[in-house]
Amino acid sequence: MASLDDLKKRITSVKSTQKITKAMKMVAASKLRRAQESAERGRPYSDKMNNIIVNLSNSITDKDNSPKLLVGSGEDKVHLCVVMTSDRGLCGGFNTNIIKKAKTFFQKIIDEGKTLKIITVGSKGYDQLKRAYKDNIIERISFKESKNVNYFDANKVGKIIIDKFEKKEFDVCTIFYNQFKNVITQIPLDQQIIPLKALETKNSPSEDNYEFEPEEDEILSNLLPKNISTQIFKAMLENSASEQGSRMTAMDNATRNAGEMVDKLTIQYNRSRQAAITKELIEIISGAESL
Amino acid sequence: MSDQFKLEIVNPEKSFLLKDDVTEVIIPAYEGEMGILKDHISLISFLKPGLIKIFSKGAEDRFFVEDGIVEFKDNNLTILTSSISNINDMKKDRIDTILSEAEKNSQDKEISDQQKYLAEQKIEVLKSIN
Numbered sequence: 001m002a003s004l005d006d007l008k009k010r011i012t013s014v015k016s017t018q019k020i021t022k023a024m025k026m027v028a029a030s031k032l033r034r035a036q037e038s039a040e041r042g043r044p045y046s047d048k049m050n051n052i053i054v055n056l057s058n059s060i061t062d063k064d065n066s067p068k069l070l071v072g073s074g075e076d077k078v079h080l081c082v083v084m085t086s087d088r089g090l091c092g093g094f095n096t097n098i099i100k101k102a103k104t105f106f107q108k109i110i111d112e113g114k115t116l117k118i119i120t121v122g123s124k125g126y127d128q129l130k131r132a133y134k135d136n137i138i139e140r141i142s143f144k145e146s147k148n149v150n151y152f153d154a155n156k157v158g159k160i161i162i163d164k165f166e167k168k169e170f171d172v173c174t175i176f177y178n179q180f181k182n183v184i185t186q187i188p189l190d191q192q193i194i195p196l197k198a199l200e201t202k203n204s205p206s207e208d209n210y211e212f213e214p215e216e217d218e219i220l221s222n223l224l225p226k227n228i229s230t231q232i233f234k235a236m237l238e239n240s241a242s243e244q245g246s247r248m249t250a251m252d253n254a255t256r257n258a259g260e261m262v263d264k265l266t267i268q269y270n271r272s273r274q275a276a277i278t279k280e281l282i283e284i285i286s287g288a289e290s291l
Numbered sequence: 292m293s294d295q296f297k298l299e300i301v302n303p304e305k306s307f308l309l310k311d312d313v314t315e316v317i318i319p320a321y322e323g324e325m326g327i328l329k330d331h332i333s334l335i336s337f338l339k340p341g342l343i344k345i346f347s348k349g350a351e352d353r354f355f356v357e358d359g360i361v362e363f364k365d366n367n368l369t370i371l372t373s374s375i376s377n378i379n380d381m382k383k384d385r386i387d388t389i390l391s392e393a394e395k396n397s398q399d400k401e402i403s404d405q406q407k408y409l410a411e412q413k414i415e416v417l418k419s420i421n
Binding site for chain 2 (some may be wrong): 043045046048052056150154155188209212213214219230234
């Protein structure tokens, strides 16, 4: 059995850990609020962008000559997967969930005999994937130095993807991220961005005749690269909200567990202290009796 | 009252501006400036660098944009842009930085004609603000 001193030390150490997790929870909570707000504010842009593209692609008659970003390269051989994770750890199952989702997808692609290429965004994703898929990772991006999610960063990722598509380095592009549902639930999602999967519209495709200036396909070819960046930006916003939510829950659990542990250790400490006192008493009494 | 319509300007971070008493908007569309009044036909277009002028009752706002997409439908004008700023908030040194950047870009021989055209447009507009 551990000595009293050891127990005392353990209790203090658990208590200081608890202080840290509690502080991290508070920080995550306040960051969450901000991240959630910006995720919500960012939604109109991507929604509207989506709407315009749907309206545009509905009015395109010449499907064969429409931009490659919309219809794809016509093949399905090389898959590019963009795995978006966080740069920091200690956020529960946040990164693991994305990786798990991505790995199932990777396996499916490899089983079908297709080529797999990976871009990791965020250093945690790279750390978890480098062991099994080191040769598939063609690019790793990390935004450790930027404090908040911003459009500029998303645009950088978007440019890399479009650049690679134009060089015909891949046929299909899918992004992986966590969608923020609420603080407790985040849903890992895969979303295909090239070629654009049949978009869901809330309102039925309008029969409106739009006036286009310049021509439809010219607008589309200008709009689609922007849409890629927008989708990535949206994913980054959702991801950052999810990360903080997940961290908050994880740290809350950790704080509670630490509390339970302190209670248990305190009981053990008190018991053994009492046992020591009783033992000493018995020794004194039996010593006195023998005289 | 009858000649007013709704305007919304959205950028990726947030809804930038929302107005429902706009009488006329002039946008720098790709093929030239375009004025939009109420009951304009449904329209989709995109923007080149330039000034958006918004006229509402007794007020005029001017914004500088570098790019964007415009949709007009059912008397709702939506402008999506990733770079927008109110001219009154733009400091002179900031204008100068963008200007010199654009000038450097337009000197670059590697760029396509389209990019060059856009850069030159930007220079022209910025000079007119200054």
